Structure formats: C-alpha cells, structure tokens
Amino acid sequence: MSTRPAWFWCLFCAVTMSLGWGLRGSIGGGSLGAMIPGAMIGLALCFFLGRERDAGLIAALGAVGVGFGGQETYGQTVGLSQHPETFWWAILGFGLKGAAWGLLGGAFLGMALDRDKLPNRRMLIGLAAMVLGTWAGWAWIDHPKLMYFSNRLEKPREEMWAGLWVGGLCLLAVLRARVPAWFAFVGCIGGGIGFAFGASLQPWGKGIWREMPLGWWKAMELSFGAILGASYAWCAWRLRKDLMQEGSQPEPAAPVWAAILSAAIAIGLAIYAGEELKVRFSYTVAGAVLAALILFSRTLAWQTAITTTYAAFTWDLRDHLKWAPQEAIWAFLVITTIIVAVLVARYARARTMFLLLTWTAIANSFRYLQPPLRPEPMTMIPLFVVFAILISWMRAEPQPEPRSA
Template identity: 40%
Template sequence: MRSQYSPLLFFIYPAIAMCLGWGLRGTIGGGPVGALIPGAMVSLVLCQLLNRRNSVGFIICLGALGIGIGGHQTYGQTIGLSRVEETYLWGSFAMAVKGAVWGFLGGAVLGLAFVRDRFTTKQILFAMTAMVAATFVGWAYLDVPRHPYFYFSDPDKPRAEIWAGLLLGGLALLASLAVSSDNKVPASFAMWGLLFGGLGFGLGGQLIAIGSRLEPPYRSFSWWKGMEFSFGFLLGSGLGLAAYLNRDQLAEPATPTPELVPKQTPFLPALFLGAILVLTVHRLHFTVPVLFIMVIELAVLTGLVLNSNFFGWHIAVTLTVYSFGLDLMRAIGRLLRDGKEVYFSDNIGTWWVIVALMSLGTAVAVTANYRTKQPSIKAMLLLITWTGTSVGLMKMYQQSQQNHEVNYYFVCGTFLVSAILTTLIAWMIPESRPIDAAETA
C-alpha cells in the first residue's frame, strides 16, 4: 500500500527523530553502539511513514546497525583541525567527507533493507561479504598507512582511521547489488545519505569551528551538541526524502518472510532467546579486537535476521536500550568516585537494579509486541524515545554538576522538545492494520 503522507512530513518527521537520536548518541555512550539510537529511530519512523507491516524487524535491525557503523570513525581530532587557522579548510573538508561516508554506507544498508524481497538470500549475503572484504582492504591500504592525502586526524597524536575502509565497503555493497539486480533503491538511499550526511557534518562542524573563535562566555556554549543536532536533523531529512522519492518501490512484499521464532513460540523461551542474542552481540562487540567489528556484526546478523524479524526487533530496540543503560552505570560510577551527587540514590546496587529492570522490561516489551497480530512500530519508537531521553537528561544532570548550566538548559530543552514533537507526530499516524489474505491474493 502506497504511503499517503506529504513530502513535508517525510522531511520533517525523520529529521526531528534523528536530531534527537543523534543528540542522545553524543550524550549516551558515543561510538558505534551509541549510534544505534538514531539508526533505530529513523528506521522506525520511515517504516511508519511507508505503512510497512512485514519485515519491519529486518528493516530496523539493518537501519540501526548500518547507521551505527559510521560510529567507527574517529572525528574528535578532525574537528580540532577546523579550530586552527592553518588547518581550518582541511578539517572542514574532512568533516564533510566523514559525514558523507556515514550517510552513504548507512543509506545503502537501509535502502537494501526496504527492498530485501527483490534480492535472493545468496545475493544479499554475497553483497555483505563483499562489503566486509572491501572495508578491510580500504582500512589496511588507505587508512592504516596514514598518507597525508587520506589521513584526517592529528599526525602528532595519531588515531586509527577507518573512513576510507567504510567508503570502499559501501561501494562494494552497491556494486554487488547492482550485479544482482537493476533495483536502484539502495543506491538512491546511499546518494541522498551521502549528500545530506556531508552537509550535516560539514555544516554542523562549522558551529564548533566558529564557536571556538568567539570570546567568553560564548565560547563555552555547547557548540558540539549543536553540531550533533544539526547532523542528525539533516541526515534524517535526507533519508526521509529518499524514502519519499522511492515510495512507489517500497511497497509491502507480497509474501511474509518465514520466521525462525514463530509468534506461537511460548513467551518465556522467546524472551530467553532474545535476551541471549542481545547479551552475546554486546559482549562480542567489546571483546573482539577488530576496529570495524560492527561491519562484521552487520554481515553476520543480516544472515540471521533475513528469516527472523523477532531477532531484528531485539537488536534494534533491546540492544539499544541495554547499551545506554550500561553507559548510565558507567557515568554513575564516575560520579561516585569523584564524590558527586548521584541523582536520588548513592547506592550503586540500587542503580544496577534499575538498569537491569529497564533492560529486562525492554526485552519483555519487545517480545510481547512481536507476538501480537501486528507489532506496533509506534510503541517501540516511543519506548526508545523516552528511555533514551530520560537517560540523556540524567547524563546532562551529571554534567550540570560540573557547572555547565548554559549547556545543560540548551541540551535538555532540545531533548525534551524533540521528544515531545516525535511523540506527537507518531501519535497522529495510525498503526497499520494487519495484512489479510485478500491483499496478497
């Protein structure tokens, strides 16, 4: 069924959700795991706008991981280059390149997720294998040598780069898909992601460069958060435009995908399987010493969720909430070590219970939602929105203890306004009804 929503809604709704998601990403955890937040949120929003009902778990899983991959890139020193007059242009160019790569690979993976029924399992797995191989080649032969034309960090304090590897990985993914099919949706999403990702990070980064040149007290404003909000807003709007322009090709597949975990599976065994998957993926992510571990995770998990929306829901929602719950615990630990106030309880055991209940509650909600006749996209979007916003506000309170009052009110205000707008728009869009036999006959 074709989406009936206006191009304005396709532009503004993903932009607001991803603005919030990226702001939360910078406050909660950071890195690839933190970048699951905006990826999961924008994927859920686009599924809502496109009236998707089947394969939603697969789509949001690939969307979360695909956009999260960009978090492998290091960019703190890159932004630092833009603050110095002699390297301003190089740093600004580098930020645009890294934002473009982020949007390019993330967009390609998300576009593939929406049209997975146009490709066979072998074609998709071959494309994922090519992506992993090309990422390794680009990283080993372009990033690792730190050639001046390819290295965007401080050569005096070198950090490991991966942007060239991710760029080649995205190109290999699209090339492999192009050999298999003439479907242009993944390439379209990749191009819109490249354009708006480059604009978002490139222009957003200028806020930091300009802010660093201002006199106090304006220099101490949270220009970094302004960059994150801008990047999220623009990349979200670009992915929304890609979805709108390709909406006729993003119709519901005629045949639902087979499920490794049927809806009739008893609740407790299903919950156990989902929780074990989340714990395993999270543990492997932080124990396997490979810079581009999430690229490998994406390829492996794609093979799993091709036939399991259930596991896809847990990766996109449960893993995301579990990850920022653990990050909250790390923040509380730092506060206690520094003798700071810890919200309403200084008992670390109490906080472990709270985080455990939040994570378990999310796993229960995802499992229960999946077992309904038509899983609710809206409910899962709001679950991530408000658990993430709550944790983000607590993390900002931590920073307020270090006398960053102006940043505190600006960031917290943006979080709340974005969360409320996301909620209001989500609430206005009706849930898609379950597909009946007449629609697929």
C-alpha cells in the same frame, strides 16, 4: 502509507534523527550510540510507508547500518578545524567521513526496504564483501595514513573513513539493486553535507557566541542528524510508490523465551563482540554477522533494534552513577533489559517501539542533571524533551485501518 507531503516526511525525519544523534552524543557515543538514530529513522520510515509487517527488520538494519559509522574518529579533526590554516582540510575530512556514514546507513536501510526482492545469497555475499572491503580500505589508506584528517604529531588516531567507503561500495556492487543504491547515494550526499556543515559551526559559532549554553559540539551533532534524516526521508518519499505496503499487519507476538534468547545473541554480538574483537573494524565484523542473522529472524530483528539499543545506552549508566553500589546498578540494568525484551516481544509495533525507544533514551539522559550542574545539560535535556514531544505528536497521524488478509 502516509498521505502527508514531502516536507512533512522530511521535517519529521529531520527532528527524529537530530534527536537520535543528540542522544547518541550524550549516551555513550561510538557505534552502539549510533544505533539509536539508526533504529529511530528506520521506524520513522515505516510510519510513512505503511511497513508494519517488516518494521523490526527495517529498524534493526537501520540501527546496525548507521552504527558502522560510529567507528570513525573525528575528535582531532574538530581540533584541526579550529585553526584557519587547517580548517578546509578538516572540513574535507568531515565531508568524507559523513558521506561514508550516510552511505552505509542508507545502503542498509535500502536493503531492508527492498528485502523481498533481494536473494538471500546475494545479501550474504554482499555482507562478506563489505567486511573484506572495509579491511582493504583500512589497510591500504587509513592505516598507512595516506589521506589523514587527524593529528599526525600528537597521539595520532587510527582512522576508518576509507575502510567504510570501500566496504559500502563493495556491498552495493554485490547487491546490484536500485533501492539500496538510491538510499546510499542520497545518504552519502546528506551525510557529507551534514557533517561538514555541522563541523563548520564549531569554529564559526565560537567566533560569534563562544559561551552558547547548548555547546557548539552538540549543535554539530543535531545539525548532522537533521540533514541526514531529511535526506533519507526525501529518498523514501521519492521511492514511495515502490516501497509502500498499505494495510500490512504485524506478525504474532514472539514467545518470551525466544525474545530473551534473541536479545542475548544480539547484545552479545553488538556490545561484546563489537567492542572486544581485536581488529580496528570490530563492529563491522560483528555487525555483518548480526545483520546476516537478522535477515532470517523477525524476533532477533526487533530485539536488535530496541532491546540491544536500550541495553547499550542504559549500560552506559555504570560510568555516571558512581555514588550507587555496583551490585544495585547491575541488577537494575539486567532487570530492566529483560523487561524491555519482554515488552518488545509482546508489543512489537512500529509506533509503540518508537515511543519506547525514544522515551527510555530521554529518561536515561536525565543523569546529566546530577551535580555539579553545567549549562550544557541544563539546555540540552529540555531541548531533547521538546523534540521528543514534537515527534510523539507528529507520529500520531491517523492511519488507515489494516485490511484483512
């Protein structure tokens, strides 16, 4: 367990999730992109709490849980925030959407951290209730547009915020557990404030410095991630005496065949099923199934947290390397994904996996330096590198040696 003060926890997790959210916005976006900050914050909490033995589970459920919010649409809500007459309505929408995002991410982080105290049956019923609740909230509020934060007149979008709210509350009602409830509550507050504040930077910032090189959209992403990450860190710090597992040791390496099979299952559910199911909340369905499987397999958990997340942002390269032969791109993607799966199987340690995920994502973002060059990536990528160096240095805090069992 870390002996660092609360401010250090919050600073580390704020920078970590800010970087993860910035990468998410630059690498694919959507639910799959949101798995990046989810996995990163899960691993960050493991550093502080000494959770080496179940770090894969915590990172995986963090990735899946934060991924749910990636189903939300908010591009048109940003448009509404640019006009004085609809500004506060848009900010209310951002608050509700960010709160739902933080609530579900927090509920899943809390469920992972409290795994040993929660019966399997209750968690499985909770996941089923979450899916049903998501459908109910979407069908009764989002789909009929009873409370709508997009443009009704021009290409109206299918919103999801109410479905995520109801689904998250149904999950918490079934779990009836203190730790998931606390993380969900704090995530709800931090997510609501973070998204609303970040969104307000766009119209306010443009009025002060319209040509800001980083771009005010990226500033929104970075600030949202920072506030949400600090919120989760504060919650973990408050509950640290209940959650710490000082001296816990990692489990033995998984067989390579099991790692590759687990990676295929996780990628199939998160990437294929999450994108191809013909329902508005397809990732919720796929994510719930994947989460249920993760509860019973350490190997699948690690492959979901790292390999699937890597595959999601690396496979996005297809849309950005138009000059390269498609056969060569696919060969690169498949081979590197298999290599990552093997590395995860052999070196499944929280710190090693944190560095692997962070720096492969950073390397992937360099594709934005292809011509024609624009001011935003020229500013964004150096900032990403600085953030990555900072958290790589901060996470090098000496830890006590694991005690023998």
